[in-house]
Amino acid sequence: MKKFSDLLATDLHLDLVLTAEPVGVPDVEIWLNQQLIHQGQLLNSFTVSTPLPLLSEISVSVKLKNKFYSLESETAVVVTKLSIDRFDLVPRFTHLAQYTNDHDFKDPTSYVGFNGEWKFKVSKPFYQWQHEITGQGWLFQPCRITDIL
Amino acid sequence: MKIASNGQMKFCRWSSVTGRVTQDSPVIGDIHPLTFFQKNMSSTRQAMLDGQSLPECNDCDVMEKYGKVSGRQKQLLKTGITVKDFAKSCASSPFVSEFEKSLQQGQTDLVPLDWQIDLGNHCNSACVMCAPASSSRLASEFYRIGLIDKLPVLNWTEDSSRVDLLIDLLCKTSGLAYLHFVGGETLITPGFKKILRALMKHDFRQNITVGLTTNLTVWDAEINQMLCEFKQIHLGMSIDSMTQVNDYVRYPSDIQSVTALMNRWIELSRAQNWIPTIRTTPTALTAGELLDIYKFASTNQVGVESCNFLDEPQILRMSVLPLNIRKKISDQIKHWLQDQKIDAKAVINIRDPNHVQQSILQDAVSYVNYLENSPDETHLLPAMVQYLKKLDQSRGNCVLNYLPEYEEIFRSAGY
Numbered sequence: 001m002k003k004f005s006d007l008l009a010t011d012l013h014l015d016l017v018l019t020a021e022p023v024g025v026p027d028v029e030i031w032l033n034q035q036l037i038h039q040g041q042l043l044n045s046f047t048v049s050t051p052l053p054l055l056s057e058i059s060v061s062v063k064l065k066n067k068f069y070s071l072e073s074e075t076a077v078v079v080t081k082l083s084i085d086r087f088d089l090v091p092r093f094t095h096l097a098q099y100t101n102d103h104d105f106k107d108p109t110s111y112v113g114f115n116g117e118w119k120f121k122v123s124k125p126f127y128q129w130q131h132e133i134t135g136q137g138w139l140f141q142p143c144r145i146t147d148i149l
Numbered sequence: 150m151k152i153a154s155n156g157q158m159k160f161c162r163w164s165s166v167t168g169r170v171t172q173d174s175p176v177i178g179d180i181h182p183l184t185f186f187q188k189n190m191s192s193t194r195q196a197m198l199d200g201q202s203l204p205e206c207n208d209c210d211v212m213e214k215y216g217k218v219s220g221r222q223k224q225l226l227k228t229g230i231t232v233k234d235f236a237k238s239c240a241s242s243p244f245v246s247e248f249e250k251s252l253q254q255g256q257t258d259l260v261p262l263d264w265q266i267d268l269g270n271h272c273n274s275a276c277v278m279c280a281p282a283s284s285s286r287l288a289s290e291f292y293r294i295g296l297i298d299k300l301p302v303l304n305w306t307e308d309s310s311r312v313d314l315l316i317d318l319l320c321k322t323s324g325l326a327y328l329h330f331v332g333g334e335t336l337i338t339p340g341f342k343k344i345l346r347a348l349m350k351h352d353f354r355q356n357i358t359v360g361l362t363t364n365l366t367v368w369d370a371e372i373n374q375m376l377c378e379f380k381q382i383h384l385g386m387s388i389d390s391m392t393q394v395n396d397y398v399r400y401p402s403d404i405q406s407v408t409a410l411m412n413r414w415i416e417l418s419r420a421q422n423w424i425p426t427i428r429t430t431p432t433a434l435t436a437g438e439l440l441d442i443y444k445f446a447s448t449n450q451v452g453v454e455s456c457n458f459l460d461e462p463q464i465l466r467m468s469v470l471p472l473n474i475r476k477k478i479s480d481q482i483k484h485w486l487q488d489q490k491i492d493a494k495a496v497i498n499i500r501d502p503n504h505v506q507q508s509i510l511q512d513a514v515s516y517v518n519y520l521e522n523s524p525d526e527t528h529l530l531p532a533m534v535q536y537l538k539k540l541d542q543s544r545g546n547c548v549l550n551y552l553p554e555y556e557e558i559f560r561s562a563g564y
Contacts (some may be wrong), residue, residue, distance in 0.1 A: 001236050002200035004248055012240050028206030055239055085237070127241035131229050137498040138227045140244050140262050 012118045013051040014126055017083045020046045020062060023113075024075035031061040043075055049052035058084070058122040064101075084126055093133060096120065151179055151313070154267040154282050154333065155401040156305025158185045160193045161221025162329065163457070164205035168518045174454030178311035182318055183260060190385050191255030198252055215458065215522065216507075217515035218497055226497050227326075228265060263327045266315070267306025268340045272333035277540060278432045280464050284333065284555055294543045304333075306340030316347040323353055323402060327455050329360035329383070336367040345375045355380050365398065365407045365414070377421060383500060384418055385428035385454065390438035391445055396550040398434050402542060415451060424500050426452040431516065432465040434552060436478050440485055443513050447489075450505050453512050458519055464533040467519065468526040471558055479520035482513050482540050534562040544553065 001007055004079065020030060022042040031040040032055070038046055052058060060082060068074050082090040089096075095108035101116025112118045122129045129141050151159040156176040176187060190260040196203060200202050202210070209219035212338050213232075222232055228241040231485060239245060251257050272284040281288035281300050291297045328348075332338050341361070348354050359376060362385035388407060389395055411427075427446050431439050444451045459466050467475065477540050491510050499508040537548050537559075549556050549564070556564075 004198040004200070004540040006200075006240075007236055007240055009248065010236060012237050014237075054237060071218065085234070115268050116164060127231075127238040128229050128243065129232065131226075131238075131517075134225055134230075135498065135501050136328055137492060138263075138327060139229050140542065141228050141324065142247050142259050143262055143322065144258055145260055145323075 003117075012054045013060075014054055014084050015086070016051070016052050016058070016060075017049045017081060018047065018060060018079070019081035021080050022046075023078060024072055026064055026075050026077045028077045029061075029063040029065065029067040031059070031063070033059050042063045047081075050097075052084075054117065055125045056123070058120075058126065059065045062112055062118045064115050064118075067115050074113075076111055078112065079110040082110075082120060084122070087130060089120060096133065150182070150261040150263070150306070151265040152182070153357065154268060154270050154304065154331075155302050156308075156311060158182060158189075160190045161205070161220070161224065162263075163209055163224070167348045176311075178308065182315060186261050187257050187259070191251075193255075194251045194257070198248060198255075199219060201292070204214060207330075208460055211458055211460075212515070215515050215518040217458070217510070217519075218495060218499060218511065222497050223499070224263075231497070243327055248523060257469075258349055260318070260321065260322050260324075262324050265329045265331065266344070267331045268333060268338040269306045270301060270333045271304060271338045272364070273337060274283050274334065274399055274402060275367060275535070276364075276430075277434065278398065278459065278462060280461070287436070290540075290543055293541055296539065304338075304340075306338060306343075309343075311382070312340050312343060317516060319344070320351055325353065325357055327358045327360065327383075329362075329438055331362050332364075332412060334364050334367060335361045336369050338370055345372070349378050354378055358383060361385065362406055363403070363414075365410045368410060368413065370490035373417065376489070379405055382418070382421065382423040384414060384423050384425045384546045386414055386425060387430070388442070389429050389431065389435040392438065393442040393549045394435060394438050397546065397548060398432065400540075400546070401530050404542075415449060424452070424502065426500070429453060429455040430459065431455055431467065432459055432466050433469045434465065436467045436470060436475070436516075436520065437554070439478070439513075439516060439554075442510055443482070443485070446509050447506060452499055453507050453509050454499060455516075458523070462528045462536075464536055464552075466523075466526060468498060468523040468527075469529045469531075469533055472525060474555075474558070475520045479517045482517050482520075485515070486510065486513055493534040530558065534564045535558050 001010065001074055022041035025041050028038060028042040038050055054134060062079055078092055090110045094110050097118055097120045098121055099109065099118045103114045107115055122137060128139060151162040153159060156175055157174040158172055159266050177270045209221040211560050212219035221264045228244045229238055247257060270283050270285045270288060272286055275284055275287040275290055281291050281297055286301050292300055299524060311423045335341050357379050358381040359379045360383035388411060389398050393404050395407060397400050406506055415425050427442060429442055442453060492507050496504040496511060541547050547558065
């Protein structure tokens with residue numbers, strides 16, 4: 001790409017990769033941008049690799065359900081990989097995930113061992129979000145004034 | 150956007166201001182700075198969008214060639230664009246629709262948010278690598294000894310109508326983010342206080358970061374107090390050697406008082422949560438001093454920013470040094486780097502306090518690359534020696550008293 005007009009003519013997207021590993025046989029729902037991509041017992045490693053629109057918000061949700069703590073104390077689902085355009089969000093940015101669960105466990109983790117929802121949200125265009133979370137400094141916004149000239 | 154010391158407006162703070170740029174830019178006040186930004190910069194904007202390489206961007210091209218973080222990279226980052234992920238980050242930038250609007254005519258209705266303001270050449274130093282346009286003291290000396298036949302035009306900041314025009318624009322720019330002031334010596338240039346005072350009347354001063362570069366010979370408590378009013382201060386401290394070599398190149402400074410003042414600035418910066426940075430201008434005379442600068446910066450966790458690989462004066466470029474000397478210097482820096490842990494990922498936001506050490510190391514690596522790979526320009530050695538001889542005669546000084554290790558090569562070149 002040499003010219004800006006080339007950029008406008010190029011179809012750009014993000015590449016998301018998500019891997020979830022079972023511990024035991026967890027009952028799991030996995031959602032990507034409000035779309036259910038897995039439901040039920042997770043018997044093996046689950047990986048999804050998919051393109052996403054460049055500017056859209058991204059929401060990944062992993063829910064653990066129906067765990068009986070007295071019978072299956074080890075059962076869990078572990079998000080071992082979540083990357084966008086090869087930029088790893090787990091484990092480096094695990095602290096940005098929201099984990100709501102029935103044990104009120106709040107420490108940053110990608111080990112979903114309690115019934116509840118682990119959610120990772122990118123609430124603005126990914127590259128703007130990446131700019132912020134990696135400490136790249138200013139991100140200017142266009143500014144206009146009308147009463148000078 | 151930049152205002153040069155003579156008042157000429159430039160499209161970029163990093164754009165070359167040396168002889169290579171032949172097209173004269175208009176002076177602030179002759180046209181309104183917003184007109185320059187919105188309309189006069191149209192051809193530049195269009196050329197960039199068309200993917201053309203501009204001669205004014207040469208310094209950045211050279212920096213990137215040798216692995217130095219360039220001004221282009223730093224400025225792009227402020228709009229969310231990275232060179233590494235150029236297409237996607239550009240398409241994701243908050244400015245992408247503005248770029249699109251500029252495609253046809255090159256114009257924009259935006260206002261500049263990031264300025265470099267060269268206040269003029271009012272300066273108490275006469276650094277050997279400086280130019281009359283940036284130092285009144287050097288200009289007088291050059292005129293006296295016949296190196297120039299006329300003095301530079303009057304500083305634009307001495308014309309209050311031009312300063313008022315700029316202040317009016319700045320004070321109406323609610324999204325104003327960064328103002329970097331350069332002299333001459335910034336702290337003794339009256340225009341600096343005037344602009345700060347004007348900005349202090351506005352609430353949005355708390356959103357503005359002020360940058361300034363000082364030659365470490367001035368301490369002005371009143372200015373320091375004013376600086377505390379702003380959101381953030383980026384303090385550039387000019388020094389090229391931790392020894393008396395600095396006294397020679399940054400004539401007529403005194404290294405004892407310069408380092409004392411630098412430590413005072415660092416202390417103040419720590420207290421105020423400012424970001425202090427050592428601003429070096431490495432030349433053939435100070436290439437061998439760089440390692441001590443890096444060590445000092447590393448020990449004190451102060452960043453190092455050498456704006457570019459010296460372009461002008463050409464006769465003082467490091468590449469004028471014989472290859473064996475360049476190799477010796479680069480080997481010393483490499484030896485030091487061996488004991489450091491260098492992150493492969495480039496730090497573009499060099500003002501990030503979390504990445505001070507890495508930014509120091511990557512600057513050091515870039516100078517190793519430059520010393521080892523830049524073209525041989527030893528043919529300029531006689532011209533450098535002639536220039537230094539002339540200065541030394543004027544100043545009752547002798548470069549060999551400061552750099553005895555250069556005696557042989559300087560003598561062979563006519564010293």
